Amino acid sequence: MSETLLEINDLAVSFSTQGGEVQAVRGVSFAVAPGETVAIVGESGCGKSVTAQSIMRLVPEPPGRIKHGSIHLNGKDLAALSDKQMRSVRGKQIGMIFQDPMTSLNPTLTVGDQLTEGILTHENISKSEAEKKAVELLNLVGIANPQERLKLYPHQFSGGMRQRIMIAMALMCKPSLLIADEPTTALDVTIQAQIIDLFKEIQEKTGVAIIIITHDLGVVAQIADRINVMYAGEIVESGTVKEIFYKPQHPYTRGLLTSVPRLDGDRSQPLIPIAGTPPDLFSPPEGCAFTSRCKYAMEVCRAYDPAVTHLSDRHFTKCWLQDERAEKPF
Structure with missing residues (x-):
């Protein structure tokens, strides 16, 4: 190595x-x-x-x-x-995806607020710039209509989509690990396969x-x-x-x-x-x-x-x- x-x-x-x-x-x-x-x-x-x-x-x-x-x-x-x-x-x-996407997101905050919180903490950028990065990440993890989805709450997403949001959140600040x-x-077997393919694509x-x-x-x-x-x-x-x-x-x-x-x-x-x-x-x-x-x-x-x-x-x-x-x- x-x-x-x-x-x-x-x-x-x-x-x-x-x-x-x-x-x-x-x-x-x-x-x-x-x-x-x-x-x-x-x-x-x-x-x-x-x-x-x-x-x-x-x-x-x-x-x-x-x-x-x-x-x-x-x-x-x-x-x-x-x-x-x-x-x-x-x-x-270092970004981390925790166990169980069904409970890892805060139910009282929109997905947009949770996605942008980390990058607003670590980088000196505006809220609109942070939201633009959030949209890019949601696109990367395969969530359609990302601009509209930023306004939604976790309960409005399926388990597989919540896991994709968790992955996007972990990648917001471009960690090396x-x-x-x-x-x-x-997740069920079909969604598991999609998440595995997503990890490979993100790594590439x-x-x-x-x-x-x-x-x-x-x-x-x-x-x-x-x-x-x-x-x-x-x-x-x-x-x-x-x-x-x-x-x-x-x-x-x-x-x-x-x-x-x-x-x-x-x-x-x-x-x-x-x-x-x-x-x-x-x-x-x-x-x-x-x-x-x-x-x-x-x-x-x-x-x-x-x-x-x-x-x-x-x-x-x-x-x-x-x-x-x-x-x-x-």
């Missing part, structure tokens, strides 16, 4: 509760290059959204806090910035880098360049789309792939769910967090956390099965 836009190193985020400390993110490291699409996938509760919110510094403090680690955007450590300094980053340098948190979850036209957070591997296969697989607050495997889909090396990654239907495989084969439940992050296990659900688990897995094994320049995994002394089950 010749150039890095975003680089996260050893990020750990915890939440203090009456029951103790929840270690939601535990030592996450990854990078994003300009114009690249990186996916973060995993089950609910694995730390995907907390990682995204940490990049934007939106984790509420308290109860949350960044325990350690760095988040560098164009060489600037976001984890060390004050709230005031972060306000100049949010929207202008766009974070999309479950951008297709609340603007060159924005995208972090897409999802549990939908079908979405990932169509849009991502690289995939980070998260489990229990850690990245357990990372690689290109082809490496993850065709050469998965972590049992959890293989479990995710066998638990969802595939159009390019034998459809007569039954889906195989991952047995068990994720570990309690109040007190994460000493060894590999996936041990209790892994059919290949060994004694060493329970006692010691596996080291990172680099399988290629861009493919790595954390698993004791990669040790030269381990029997290779697949």
Whole structure:
């Protein structure tokens, strides 16, 4: 990777509760290059959204806090910035599309007011200039009659159109990085396909880098360049789309792939769910967090956390099965 836009190193985020400390993110490291699409996938509760919110510094403090680690955007450590300094980053340098377009927009404000708020905050332009940019963005995301639509309220749009408005809002200040948190979850399959095509088109036209957070591997296969697989607050495997889909090396990654239907495989084969439940992050296990659900688990897995094994320049995994002394089950 010749150039890095975003680089996260050893990020750990915890939440203090009456029951103790929840270690939601535990030592996450990854990078994003300009114009690249990186996916973060995993089950609910694995730390995907907390990682995204940490990049934007939106984790509420308290109860949350960044325990350690760095988040560098164009060489600037976001984890060390004050709230005031972060306000100049949010929207202008990083745009974010939050989960559930049905509730992310303010029902009491027109779409035009919500679209122009960010650019009026960050740039010294008039209201009419901001509205002109809003019209351009609504055109880009495929909303017809944009000039008239600026005057409407969110309830006057369908779910798919609200998601397009959210995308337009995130792009208003031309950020270099766009974070999309479950951008297709609340939409039907047809609208999902349209939104995926829209992301591709926007990336071609603007060159924005995208972090897409999802549990939908079908979405990932169509849009991502690289995939980070998260489990229990850690990245357990990372690689290109082809490496993850065709050469998965972590049992959890293989479990995710066998638990969802595939159009390019034998459809007569039954889906195989991952047995068990994720570990309690109040007190994460000493060894590999996936041990209790892994059919290949060994004694060493329970006692010691596996080291990172680099399988290629861009493919790595954390698993004791990669040790030269381990029997290779697949």
